[in-house]
Each structure stands twice: as structure tokens, then as C-alpha cells.
Amino acid sequence: MQKQLDALLDAARAELAAAADNAALEQWRVTHLGRRSEVTGLLRSVGSLAREERRAAGQAANAARRDLEAAFEARQAELRRSADGAQVDVTMPGYPVRLGSLHPLTRTLREIRRVLAPLGFRAVSGPEVEWDRYNFELLNIPADHPARDMWDTFHIHDKARPGELLLRTHTSPVQARVMEQIQPPVRVIVPGKVYRYEDRSAKNEAEFMQVEGLAIDEHITMADLRGTLTHFVRMMFGPDRELRIRASYFPFTEPSAEADMSCHACGGKGCSVCGGTGWIEILGSGMVHPKVLADVGYDPDVYQGFAFGMGVERIAMLKYGVTDIRSFYRNDLRFLRQLR
């Protein structure tokens, strides 16, 4: 029976190849796959075979039928493609797809969160309109301290409590807000908008995003800070990045450090991105000042830890090669589509 099937298949294939239009194709289908076709007849005849032959014969006939069906579909598709002799032009553009996009700052923030989450950092938020007490005093920046010059501040009209309401100049006040509410261990990052009384330019914004990091426990060290930051820049900018920290001053950390990473554009040789130095300043950091800990009720002889803060636009500018910080707030669809 196998022989019979093979012959049948060969003949059917040859006829199929010769079928040049839909009518011929349909004729072929009736002849070879229809109720009165040879294959169907063979399948029906299986029942009359000896019991031990039935199984093999049935399988062979079914396989032959499937082969024919597949061949038919392939030929049908072939004919459809060459209908009217016109080939499909695969270089035609796709129909417009209306899929939106996330803002590049949202995407950058999510990436920062994704990098730090495995180290136990939870993302929290706090108010953008703040009391002077949280924005400055609880961060060891008393009234009339010259360090206040580091943050040009927008003040808010408030007849009831004049001089106390302001737009936060950094996300650091959320440090104090978190620590007031829970005991260590603390491990949080704080993304959010901050405000500086500064004319807008390609380099400076009056409104921008920061991410603050804070880790407090009994044994968190400056080496832990360095390790965290190194991990961060390598996850964000590639495994070859080197971190350099150098002494600095912030009123709410002691010791304080500024962190630079080796330039991702030139690998540290010096280029226009890094101003020829091979290093890019990326964030400020330090060990939380004992006074800050004491002011929220933590015992600075027991608890210690680190804090860091970075500008999200700056990270995004480095990642995407954006040169004007204001681009993030113009919301031009051409910009948003490019960085989608």
C-alpha cells in the first residue's frame, strides 16, 4: 500500500505544480482531497484490512492526506502572492501604530530604582512644599548659616507662618521625615522634584529631579557607601566604569564626598563630554552627620550610615546625550519620541 501511496503523492504533486489559477486549484482539491478522492478511498478501505495491518495502513494514509493538504495550502499562498503578477513590496512602511511613551526622566528614575532595589532600597516620596525646619534646620543648616548660600530658595507667601514655607531645594528633607517615623534599619531612595531660585539655562533648571539615598544601621560604613556607588555607576553606565570619591562639604554629612565616574564616552582618556578630564562629576554623598541623627532621635553612638543625592536630568543627559536640561520640560514630541 505504501507504494500505491507514493505513486499517488507524486502524481498529485505534479498536477498541483501545474495548477496555475484558482479554478485549477479548486479542481485539484476536489480530485485529491474530496470525498471521492483516492486518499479518502484508501482511508475508508483500511477497515477491510487484516487487524494487524490496519494500524500501519491507517497512519500511512493519514500522513499522505496531511502532506497533500500542506502542499495545497503552500500552492494556494504562492498563487495568491503572484496574483495579478504583482509582488508585495516589503519596503512599504507599516501603518501608523499609536503607542505612547514614558518620559525619559520617568525611564531614568525607574532604572535607578531598579538598580538600587536589590540592595534593599525602597523608594519613598515626600512633600515638595516644605517647612524650613525639614529643608534646612533638621539637616544641620540653621538659619543664617552661610551654607544656606548653597541652595537658592523659592519662598512661599504664607501669612500665618511667614518665612517657614518654601519649595524644597533638595530631596534631603525626606531623610528626616523617614527617620522620624521609623527606627533603623533604614534603606530608602527618594526620587522627586526639587526647586532652585536660579535662572533657567542649558545647564541649570529652576525645577529638576533628584534622587536621594539613605542607609542607616549600626555598621554601615563609608566603604559601604563607596561600594554602593560603584555598583550604581557600573549598572547604569557599564561594567568598565571606575568611581573616584574625593573630600567635600555638605552640612548634613561628615565625612562628605563628591563622586566622579570615569567618562563613559571616552573611557577616561578625556573628551568633550568630560571636559577633557576623563572624569564626570555624578553625585554628592557622605556619612550622615551625627547631629542629623541626634535631631531625629537616633543615638549617633549606636547608629550611623550614608546618604547620597544626584540629579536625575544629569544622569539622563549623560545616558542619552542630551545637552540642554530644559529639553526635558519642553515636552516636544520629537524629543519624547526619540528617547521613548
Next chain:
Amino acid sequence: MRVPFEWLCELTGIEASVDDVATRLTNAGFEVGAIHRAGEHWDRIVVGEVARIDSHPNADRLNLPTVNTGSEEIQVVCGAWNFEVGDRIAFAPAGARLWDPYADEPVLKELKPTRIRGVVSRGMLCSTKELGISDDHEGILVLDPDAPLGRPLAEALGGEVLEFELKANRPDALSVLGIAREAAALYGAEVRSPIPDERPSEDGSSRPVELSIDDPALCARYSAALVHDVKVGESPAWMRDRLEQAGVRPISTIVDATNYVMLELGQPLHAFDWETVRGGFIGVRTPRPGERLVTLDGQDRELTPETLCIVDAKGPVALAGVMGGLDTEVTDKTSTVLLESATFDPISIRRTAHRLNLRSEASRRFEKGLPPELTVLALRRCVQVIEEIGAGRGEFLTADAYPAPSDPTPVSLAFDRIERLMGVAYDRSEVRQALSALEFGLEEDGDELCVTPPFWRRDVSAPADVVEEVARLVGYERIPDTLPTGQVMDVAPGEIDERDDEARDVMAGLGFAECVTYALTSEARMARLVPPDLLDASPDAPLGDADAWAAVRETAMNDAGRTLTDRLLPLDREPLRLRNPLSMEENALRLTGLGTMLETLRANRRHADRDLLLFDYQPSFLARDGDLPEEPNFLTAVIGERVSADRWNETGTVELPFVRGVVDELLARSGVPTDQASHDDLQHPTFAAGAAAAVTVEGRLLAAYGEVDAEVAAAFDLDERAWALLVDMPAVRAASSGAPSFSAWSEYPSALRDLAIIVDAEVTQAEVQETIQRAGRPLLQSARLFDEYRGEQIPAGKRSLAYALSYAAPDRTLTDKQADRAHNRVVRALQHRLGAELRG
């Protein structure tokens, strides 16, 4: 702060390169923002001598100096007059490159021979600004008479200047000596202090100066020295060069000497013409009522009670630490000078300087808190400098008031505290060496270390400060990379809701581009969200007043509109206003993001004619009495008139159901199923009448959407239709039923029946849908609207709605008869309850 490198080297003996010194100081916390190299671009500029000065035939304001360059004589046209024949000057022949003094950004320009008022100029006498030495463009730079004629200027004058970015905690670093101490510690060098020893000859017996300090809290110490036989004139070139390199303009001997010592030691000094000080008396106090002072800038100032003053026997003669008085100013007639060297209260100085907008090099130093020990040292040095330049002869200390001397407080810490904080071990010898190099006094008691900071380091007052000194001097590069170990948090107060991320994802999936907009806006921008004539607004109160809003609420809104105004679009509220706005365009915090988003829509419309779907998900700011404002995250979306349809160039017009689809999906994905929210007609002046809806759940407003009123759109310069969607996401969260729950469907085939009915136009789709759902129970699975028709084929005042209904039973295949029976019940209910007629 600008520090000439050779000055730094003179005080330390360091021989390292300027780049190496800059890097090491930067790493140790003294960030060098820039290294200015005077002479870097002076390739053809030479030392010249003025050989002759002729007058310009055609211009009185110009003269014609002829410059001898050693090899030739060149005539130029010059507009400055501050030089004489024989002066050595910096000469740039044609072809040299100079900084353009009139450009906003630093730009080098090649000098070309030019004809000025008929005379050819073949070069130029340079000002310090053109040379890039300072910003001073008044007059040309006159060099030291010894400057070698014809030599390149770079050799005669060149040198690097380090520009440090100042930190608020180190007043000592605002001096060349302070930087020198750091550099010396880093390089293991000795500081060569320029301060002379006391002169034994002065026994203080002749004391013609009487000093008085009213309040030691405002002035800890006041020291004074008299200088006699004063000669006020031009300072020598070496001093002028250093001052200029440090960014201070030379004026005359005495003033230059005080500035020089301030730069060198960090102590501001003031010089009084002693003959003009009345009564041989100097006091420090706050003013009495009505006291006034004419300050050096010529302003007659009324003195507020908190302004700390220097007074003589009759009244104020200077604003302490901020500005001197005109009457006691040193002039070229001055013969005796009183040098003031004092320690004022930093807060008092800071307040006065800020209030009067008179911040200076001196006030900046006082603000940071100077050590009282410094006053007498600075006087000695200043008198020495004055004598050295031949400007007078003085006493190192004439009078000194120091009512309550205080010593730096020692700090104790255990050695292992350093490792505990830094996460790396330091040898005890390293610790000792680092602290000694910084001139800290050390005592040890077993594992305890007791550290006494030098007098100029009052910023060191706690163990962590000492740890930082050790760590930064040894170098932060010693710190290894480790990761925090230990417990993680169980709760995170204020944790960011992941559903915020989901809401953004849903909107992006629905075709919207996320925008991040400014929170700062103007009341005028928000006021454009209602038609202008409605509020009777004035420029002072663009958002109108309470009466106007009461009327608008009454006449231009229905209940839904009023509820919308209560919170989600609260244009009748007082916004939070800035006390110090950058401009009137951003003088308030937003109550709604809609104004800004309509502007964004308009801006994008300039370059795109379709698919303008934008959303913003940032807080609005709603004031609360005596508390921080509420900052709810409102989602604001705007949609332009046309959206892409099938194929390449087809567009459809946005209609209300388009926005409704977005709302339904966003709410459903936020846990509010479509059938739980009710959509009602919304009347609000921001939205077009009859084309807006409010979405509520159990009476609480979740969202509002609709076509933007044409007048409002026009106010945003939009000349086509625009749609807006406002969502109170916190309210949506509150209404959310949480995770969606599963309900089984019938596994048996459904029976499908279409239904087209004609109803009165007033009958809402919701009523029809509800009737179908009720009557179809329990077999009806779904009723999907697929068409709405109004027009010729049906009577006026009516509309036709068509639905596809699906029936199924949970446990069997329905027979046609059973399905028909169920369907007929639905039809009868529609006829009976809503007066519907079957169509066609």
C-alpha cells in the same frame, strides 16, 4: 577664591607642578574649579615702552603713543590715558591674539591693523581684561619698570592662578595661607608663615586709642594698630600683580595692603583716617535711634537697630564688616591710619550684608566665622607690609579689646572609631601623622585620642570631624568597595505606590506620550482655562474673586461641574504664591496641570497635525490652613483633534467616546470596573457644553473629560478642537476594589441576537443598557453597543441604538427556542419601560 600659584609655592616651598597640586587639593576637598594660565595665549605680546605720546589730529578722546618694542617703534591709536612716556606696558602688535573685552563669552580675536579716525593703528596697549588676567577693562596695564623690554609678556608676567570653589565650612581656606597649610600637609612640606614675630619695642604704654565693645556676642575681639607718616600712592608692581591675579583691583597703598593681607591670611582689615575719627575712641555697638551714616559708596543710610556699627565719640563711622564710612575714608591727604582687625558675629554680618545687598570679599569671610586669634596676627603682617612698601611706619598692635577669650575645645575619640565609620583600618602612626601635619595637638590615653585643633580650625568640634581629617589626608582612594549588610526595612513610610507606575504604563499603552511639566505656573495661565468675560478678572486678580466664582458656580455649572471645581479643577482657590518668583510667568504653584498641558499641545501642534495625545502625572498644590498643602497626583491628558486611522494617511476625528474608551481602560486597570462608574453630563466653563462628562463612584468624583470649550482653546491659541481628561488618581485608588476577581463563563456555545431599537433622544444609553441587563438575566452574557443613528430614517427627537446580545447557559447548550424566549423578554422590557420600538 583665586590663588596665584607662585604665592602658594612661596608659602610652602612645594616644587610640584600646578596640575599635581590642583589634583591633590581637589581630592582633599579643596576643589580647583579652574586653572587660569595667564600668558597661555600671549604668543606675540611683548613688554614695550612708551617712547612718545602724540595727540590725535582728529579726536580729542584718543592719543597716539609710539611704543618701543626693543627692536622697532610702532605707533598705535589708544583711548586710555593712564600711562606716561617711559612706562613699560603690555604691547600687542598686529597679528597677536587677545581676549575680546566686549564679548559675553570669552573669545580670542586676532588683532589687525586698523585705521581709527584717519590714523593707522598697528597694535595695541593691553588692559588686564584683554590679557585675560582680570575683568578690569579700565585703563591699560602698566608694568613694573624693571620688566625686560622686548621680552614676551608671558615671561615677565605669566603665572598660573588656581580658582577654588568655596565651601561654607572653612573660613581658613579663604586665604592663601590656609590653602598653603593644606598643600603643605599633603606634600609633607613646612608652611612658611609670612606673619612676623611680635616686636619687643612696643610696650603698649602710649595708648591714644580707646576701644569699647558693647556686646562680646556681636564682636568677640577688636584689635587696632596705628600707622604714621602714611604715604598714599600707587603700590609696587609685585603687589598689584598679585592682587590682580587674585581678582582684586589695586587702588592705593594702604587699601592694597589691607586687601593683600586679607587674601594672604583671611582676616579682613579696615583702615580709618585717624585724624577724622573723633575723640580718639572706637566703639562697636548697634545704633541709637535716628543715627545715620554716609557709606563709602556715597549713600546716606538710616541705620536699623540690628545693624552692627563702628562708632567714634560722636557716632557711626562704619558698618561693621560690611562697608566703611565716607568721612573716615583714607585719602591722599591722610597722614595717620588706624587699622581695624576684628572678629564680628557671623550672623549679624550676614544679615546686614544681605539686607543691604552689600556682600563683599570681607563680609563673605566674616560670615563664615573667623577665629579671634587671627586679629593681632593680621595687624602685624599688615603693618609689616605697609612698611615694606614704604607707605608708612606703624605699631604692630596699638590697642586690643578681647573681653572673653576662648580656646578651641579638644575632641576625644577612640582610635577604632575611625575604622568603624570608614570601613577601613588606619595605622595609629598614619593617624598621628595626618593630624600633626594639619597642626592638630595630640594626646593619647591608651585607645583614646584627644585632639586639639589649631585655632583656625573651629569647624572641627566632633569625632566625625576628626575622622574626616584623617580620611581625606590619607586619601579617599584608601576606602574599599563593600556593600551594606544586615537587615532591610519592614515598612517604608511614604513608599511610592507601584500603581503610579502602572497608570503611566497604561496611558503610554493607550497611545499617550508622557510629559513632565513645570509645577510653577502663573495665575494668568490658569485663568485662561475659563472664558475671559466670565470672571470679570483684573490683571491683579486674574483668577477673579469669590463673588465672581459664586456666580459662575451658580450659572455656568451643574452639580458635576461644582464637584469638579471643589478639587480636581479648583480654579476658585487661592494658589500658593511665591514670595520671590523668577518672573510673573511662574509666580504660583499649579492648581491644575491643564493650562500647561494645553500649551504643550499647542506647541506640538506646530510640527504635528495628528496623534497629539499627551499626559502629565505630577502633583497639584492645594493650600491647607496652617499646614503643608495637599499635593495630590492628578493625571492630566490632552488630545488633539485628529488621530491616525487605518492605512497610512487616514485620520479620524476624536469624539467623546474616544476619550471615554481611554477613561474606561485606565479606571478598569486601576481597579474600578467600567460597570461600577457612572458617567454624567458635566457643565463647566472649561468644557464645551454637551460634550463633557463627569465620572463618579458612589458620588465621589474620579474623573472628568470632554471637549475643551472653544473660547478656552482659542485662549491657548488652538484653532481646532481639543479634548481633555482629568483624573483624580488618589480618588480612583480609594474607589478601587483591588485586584480583579475571576468569574467563570459558560463553556457552551452562545446564541447571538442583534437588536436595534428606536427610543426618545433623552433616553440614555446607560438606561437602555441597564434595562437589557436586568431583563436578560440569567442567560444574557453581554450586550455590546455597535451603532448609534440619528437622522432621516427615523423620526425627529428619536435615536436608534443597536446591540449585539449574547445568551448562554452555564450547564447546557441553549436551544433556539430558549434563546428566543430570553431575547423576547429583553425586547418587551425595552418596549414597556423605555417606550422603545424595534427597528427594521
